[in-house]
Amino acid sequence: MRETDFISGFAKGLSVIEAFGEETSRLSISDVSGITGLERATARRCLLTLAQLGYADYDGKYFTLTPRILRLGHAYLSATSLPRLIQPFLDQLSEKVGESASASVLDGNEVVYIARASQRRVMSINLSPGSRLPVYCASMGRVLLAALPEMEARAILDASELKAHTKYTKTEPAQLMEELRRVREEGYALIDQELEIGLCSIAVPLADRKGQIVAALNIGAQAARTTLKDMTGRYLPLMREAQSSIAGILS
Amino acid sequence: MRETDFISGFAKGLSVIEAFGEETSRLSISDVSGITGLERATARRCLLTLAQLGYADYDGKYFTLTPRILRLGHAYLSATSLPRLIQPFLDQLSEKVGESASASVLDGNEVVYIARASQRRVMSINLSPGSRLPVYCASMGRVLLAALPEMEARAILDASELKAHTKYTKTEPAQLMEELRRVREEGYALIDQELEIGLCSIAVPLADRKGQIVAALNIGAQAARTTLKDMTGRYLPLMREAQSSIAGILS
DNA sequence: TTAGTTTGTGCGATATACGAACAAATGTCA
C-alpha cells in the first residue's frame, strides 16, 4: 500500500468520534483537540463536518453526538451474520437457566458484546451489544485469549492495564497465562467476582465448522444465588449443547 | 460556515461505512463504489484507510467490517446519559408485565432503539440498541411524531416510503396524521399488528423536566397472549408510572 | 481594565481527489 492510499482526514474524523465517551459527552472544539491531539483547526473542521452530516449537534459552543452515529456501529451488527445466528441460542439458554447469556468477540485487549439475552440485571454495569470489558478479567475474554497462540495472548495481556477491579481479580501475567492453559485444557473459563463483587460467570468458545474460534458464549449470575458448582454442574452441560449446535450452523 | 470547514474525505469515508449492511456484509471496491457513488479510486482509498485503522478486514478482494466499528456507535450510547438513566425503569417494567420494554429516539424517518429489557423474544426481528424501525408503523414512532409540530411530522411521513408490512398497516398520510392527533390527545399510541403479524405494542412519550419530549417508551407483546384491552388497562397505568418517575430524573 | 483562555480566519505548503489510462482478472462464446 502506498502512502497516498491513506486518507488522514478520514482517520482524524474517526478519532474525533471516539473522543466522545461516558464522561465526555459534551465537548468543545478545544476539548476534542486536547483529547485527540489534533490541531484545533482540524478538530473544528471534523466537528463541523459531523454536524453538517447530522451525526452531531452544535449549540455554538458544545458538540454532542446524535443517534445517527449508531448507523455506523449498526452497519456492523446487521452486516455480520454472527449475532443474528447466535441470538436464538442465547434466548433459549438464558430462559433455561434463568440467567443472562451473552456472546462476544475480541477487539484488541477488549471483549466486545455482539449479542445478549438478559434476564434480570445482575451487574451494576449495563451491558448491550457494543459494550466492552477488559479481556483479562472477563470469562469470555479468558476463553478468547486461550484460543490464541501463547505469544499473541501474552502480547495482549502486556498491552492491557491489569487493574484489580476487586480483591479477587487476577492481575499477574504469569498467573493469567497459567489460567489460560487451564482454560485451554478444560474448554471453559470460570470467573468468580474478579470483575465485580457478587458477579460470577462461565464461558465457552464458539467455533465454526473449520474449528476456528470466532466468538465466546457466557452465562453471568449473581454469586449469592448460584454456587460455582452449579455453574460447572448445571450450566456448563447446557452451554456445551448450545456450543455444538452453533458449531453446526456456522460456516 | 465556510466551504473549507467541510472535510469531504471524512464524509465520504462515513458513507463507505454505511454502505455495509445486512445484505452487503462483504463488499469489493467496485461494490462500494456502486453503492456510494464514489469513484472507484476514492472508494478504494477509504476502504484501505479503514483496513489500516483496524475498522475493516481485507482479504485482497473483499472488505468486511470488524467489531472495532462498534466503538463509534458505542461512543454515542455511553456518551448520552439517557440509556443509562432509563434502563432500570425498563427492567422493572419488563419484569412486572412479563413482556419486553424498550426506549427509543427519533432519527430522520426512523426510530432508533437506545435501550431495551427483553423477556422472551416475540418478534422475528432481533431488536437491540441501535436497531431501527420505520417511524410510521411503530408505536414509539407514532408517539415521537405526535410530539412534533404537524408540519414537521408531515414532512417526515412524506419522506418515508409508506409500505404496508401487514394487511393492518396504515399507509395513508391523512389517516396517519389523524392517528397522530389521537395520540396527542390520549398521550399514548397503540399498534396492532401493523409492523408484524402477531405483534402489538403500546408506547408513551418521555419528557424531561422542561416538558420536552426526548424519547419514547414501549411495551411489545404477542397478540395471541395479550388483548388490546390488557394493554391499555394493565400496561398503560404501569407505563404512566414509569413515565413520571423518569420525568423526575431527566434534567 | 487586563491577563488568560477559547474560538475563528487567512495563507502558503502540502496532501488528496479526480478522471483517464493502464493492468489484471473474470466471464463469454465459438
Next chain:
DNA sequence: TGACATTTGTTCGTATATCGCACAAACTAA
C-alpha cells in the same frame, strides 16, 4: 481451448482542497 469482451483493481499527473501555523477576535474571570 483460445480469443475477445467486460469487469475490476491500480497507477499517475494535475487541479484542487486540506493542513497547520500564526494571528485576530471573542469571551471569562478576576
